[in-house]
Amino acid sequence: MTADVWLPLPPDEIEGLPEGPHYRFWDGGEEFPADPADCVFYVVPYMKPAGIGVRPLPLMRSVRVVQTLSAGTDHVEPALRHLPPGVRLCNARGVHEASTAELTLTLILASLRGIPDFVRAQDKGEWRGGFRPALADKNVLVVGYGSIGAAIEDRLVPFEPARVARVARSARTTERGPVHPLTELPSLLPEADVVVLSTPLTETTRHLVDAAFLARMKDGALLVNVARGGVVDTKALLSELESGRITAALDVTDPEPLPSEHPLWRAPGVLISPHVGGPTSAFLPRAQRLLVDQLRRFVNQEELGNVILVTGAEGP
Numbered sequence: 001m002t003a004d005v006w007l008p009l010p011p012d013e014i015e016g017l018p019e020g021p022h023y024r025f026w027d028g029g030e031e032f033p034a035d036p037a038d039c040v041f042y043v044v045p046y047m048k049p050a051g052i053g054v055r056p057l058p059l060m061r062s063v064r065v066v067q068t069l070s071a072g073t074d075h076v077e078p079a080l081r082h083l084p085p086g087v088r089l090c091n092a093r094g095v096h097e098a099s100t101a102e103l104t105l106t107l108i109l110a111s112l113r114g115i116p117d118f119v120r121a122q123d124k125g126e127w128r129g130g131f132r133p134a135l136a137d138k139n140v141l142v143v144g145y146g147s148i149g150a151a152i153e154d155r156l157v158p159f160e161p162a163r164v165a166r167v168a169r170s171a172r173t174t175e176r177g178p179v180h181p182l183t184e185l186p187s188l189l190p191e192a193d194v195v196v197l198s199t200p201l202t203e204t205t206r207h208l209v210d211a212a213f214l215a216r217m218k219d220g221a222l223l224v225n226v227a228r229g230g231v232v233d234t235k236a237l238l239s240e241l242e243s244g245r246i247t248a249a250l251d252v253t254d255p256e257p258l259p260s261e262h263p264l265w266r267a268p269g270v271l272i273s274p275h276v277g278g279p280t281s282a283f284l285p286r287a288q289r290l291l292v293d294q295l296r297r298f299v300n301q302e303e304l305g306n307v308i309l310v311t312g313a314e315g316p
Helices: 079-084 095-114 115-123 148-158 182-191 211-216 234-243 285-301
Strands: 004-007 021-025 041-045 064-067 088-090 140-142 161-168 173-176 177-181 192-196 223-227 247-250 269-271 307-310
Touching: 041 285, 064 285, 079 192, 095 115, 095 148, 095 192, 095 223, 095 247, 095 269, 140 148, 148 161, 161 182, 177 182, 182 211, 211 234, 234 247
Parallel strands: 004 021, 004 041, 041 064, 064 088, 140 161, 140 192, 161 177, 192 223, 223 247, 247 269
Antiparallel strands: 088 307, 173 177
């Protein structure tokens, strides 16, 4: 049987790919580049509409690895039920940390310093000064302290926050300090001036930010979501925004894309960017390095990195 590797990037543009497999280029087009049954290593096309990337999976009877180019894998996991046992699902840890952390700081600073108001005033030729909150001396809470959460803290520190608190699924200790478990969120939220969401979307974190979560946030606090839209209960967030009690900066929403008539667009105190945490000039070189490393491991029968689950063992 032919051993095919499907890539969403042209193979001749990726330096260092190991010899052996037949590399097929497919970026979500209508026509498949070859018989999906011959694919042993499938790299899911990046930033495509829902359903595009998983379309060939039911036909991939020989696949051994499914590699995403996104940090989250929630858009792929439901389709893994079609696959045989032993298929490894790998994410793109190491690809998006720099870009997502950079956008996180952009959203925080733009929201606190009132950049959207300045842009609107500029459009009208109006000079609007006044005092604004600074990031300096603020308490920041990072919910979801994986590699992206850690990269966010790396960039927060030079802005002199009073404190950075960290939350993950379970407690642990890092060089920067303790990571609190999710169960301690209720006691941490009231102290946070800025709450950053960078957690994966799972059954545990879906609507983690509900009415009770938001009610525990202090008056005037800023909620920043660079995780997944489904982590936040949109209806509950809208209620808080419309009251003017808190503000928000959202790179992801639920639903997504956000329909033009959705009230979130016009809610007070919200800054929305269209899910642009990952797609920057930093993406391509990091994605290429990841694919070369993973494929070398695969060809040499070495342990893969970034394994999220194995079908028939964990998850689907």
